[in-house]
């Protein structure tokens with residue numbers, strides 16, 4: 001069996017999980033949420049197996065690299081990070097409704113990775129500059145951060161929807177839920193911020209070991225800094241201006257748009273030095 | 279002018295405010311976008327072709343074609359630093375005072391009347407001897423301070439005071455990273471040198487100012503350059519075998535690849551590019567005498583197609599008679615080898631190793647294009663400052679986000695004929711953890727039968 005086949009299967013299991021969680025969101029049927037959780041765990045296992053198999057395949061082909069080196073591989077890892085992060089949240093908050101807003105993220109990511117024609121999915125040998133452990137550290141840290149921002153974005157959408165839905169009503173249950181969503185949004189921003197910082201630092205160390213400059217203002221670097229600034233702004237506005245859940249939700253959305261631009265836009269909309277993508 | 283440096287000066291106030299920080303960070307983030315959309319560092323002609331000549335002039339005028347090193351962008355960065363420095367200067371004393379504050383020195387009323395106070399009452403009378411019994415009950419929760427009289431005892435659990443410094447560690451680390459970058463910029467250089475195989479260079483060319491030569495005070499000699507390919511033709515590795523000579527003496531050998539540079543005396547040499555040297559070839563010859571097979575001599579010669587090369591060590595001379603018929607200067611080569619007795623001609627491909635037996639000796643020969651290796655030469659004495667700043671930033675973020683300054687006060691007082699214990703907690707973040715700890719303290723107190731407490 002090939003890794004791309006297994007990863008394709010995990011896409012379908014993520015789809016099933018999304019379907020169940022959305023069903024739960026609409027019908028509030030507990031069985032649907034349980035099935036969703038079950039499917040999500042199955043998808044995580046398949047996703048992990050796919051990555052490990054791909055790793056093995058690179059060795060079989062005599063190239064031997066950690067499969068985090070191109071757009072396809074990083075998307076697959078991104079999906080896994082989101083799903084695992086969500087699992088932690090569901091277990092610590094015991095709130096299944098969150099899954100309705102998070103489960104689509106790994107599914108859409110995997111679907112995009114599997115069906116997009118913008119980048120190759122094959123195992124290709126690495127150019128010399130990409131053969132570095134710092135690159136592996138860089139990709140892992142960045143994508144854990146991005147995954148946290150994706151979860152935060154899901155929470156922001158949930159928050160704004162719930163706020164709009166319960167507007168005008170004086171509903172204690174809704175306001176309790178809103179507070180929890182805001183809390184998760186904030187915690188995910190903080191968590192992502194730390195990992196993004198680590199990602200920028202490891203990226204700088206990698207650049208310095210490969211090219212002798214830790215910072216050269218190339219579009220990818222600059223966009224990661226812009227993203228970092230967006231979240232730093234949100235955090236400071238929260239501490240010092242007391243930004244509420246609504247404002248933090250908008251900040252989270254803007255931040256995630258910036259993440260997507262850093263990740264996707266720079267590769268496919270701007271021309272940069274980064275040998276990534278394609 | 280020193281009166282300017284007053285914390286109430288309106289300019290200082292403005293510069294120290296977080297609102298100004300929000301403004302300046304937004305400004306840096308938004309303007310940075312321009313530099314990612316407009317290609318940086320191209321010629322005016324390039325922009326004129328792409329955007330038209332008038333827009334190109336405007337871009338040039340606004341320095342948008344080199345914006346990250348422009349005066350206005352650096353001005354924004356300076357304002358950002360100023361903001362950070364002044365903000366720290368204004369706020370740090372307050373934070374240090376909070377850290378140093380003796381939290382036992384609070385008024386007893388403020389504890390007993392606090393908003394979220396948990397009150398436990400008992401019919402047992404107040405006894406001074408309980409002053410040590412209570413912390414013993416709570417031993418694992420470390421009520422690390424106490425103070426009292428015959429009328430009351432106050433206990434304090436305090437942890438993570440220094441976590442209040444977390445934000446300042448992060449801010450200081452940002453300044454440190456910027457300092458490191460400036461040290462690199464003013465005391466280091468970014469240069470380039472092309473070293474042909476078989477030659478040494480003792481100076482390098484500064485980037486952007488190619489005529490400017492920077493002496494190295496030592497020599498970098500390139501023994502060999504090689505490219506390895508994957509079976510599909512993708513480059514796998516660029517490799518240069520370098521030797522450093524100082525005062526004519528060999529100091530060290532190092533093979534560099536793209537992610538593994540040579541470092542010597544604060545200067546780092548990165549594998550950056552390479553170039554074929556037109557009409558020059560590298561010949562590697564090994565000679566082994568039949569009588570003494572352990573004594574191998576190995577030599578490298580650089581030849582062109584115009585002249586014959588004579589080696590006195592080997593007693594042989596070599597001449598390339600022709601290269602591939604397409605005239606692009608690669609193999610198959612026709613090589614003429616002449617020794618004392620006669621001469622012979624061999625056809626060989628690039629990198630092909632051939633052996634020839636002549637007069638009691640075996641020669642192994644290999645011929646290839648001669649290359650020059652392109653080395654990026656960097657001296658950056660500030661990079662360690664930047665790295666320390668990065669480490670400090672990670673530490674500061676950890677401290678700011680995962681640690682908190684927690685205080686729980688336990689006040690033991692008489693209450694008519696009985697006694698009362700008030701428990702109050704405060705934290706600057708992570709209220710969940712505080713509540714959890716508070717609940718643990720209350721449960722432990724309630725379980726102590728000698729105190730005989732109940733929730734009020």
Ligand code: HEM
Nearest residue numbers: 229232294295296299358361362365373445448675678679
């Ligand atoms: C993008 C750069 C910046 C980063 C990454 C950053 C990071 C942080 C962090 C991690 C915190 C801690 C939050 C907490 O206590 O939980 C913080 C707090 C704070 N920051 Fe920044 N900061 C930046 C720029 C600035 C600037 C330019 C100012 C200038 C006014 C500023 C003012 C503050 C203040 C006043 C606090 C609260 C400090 C306190 O708790 O005593 N920050 N910052």
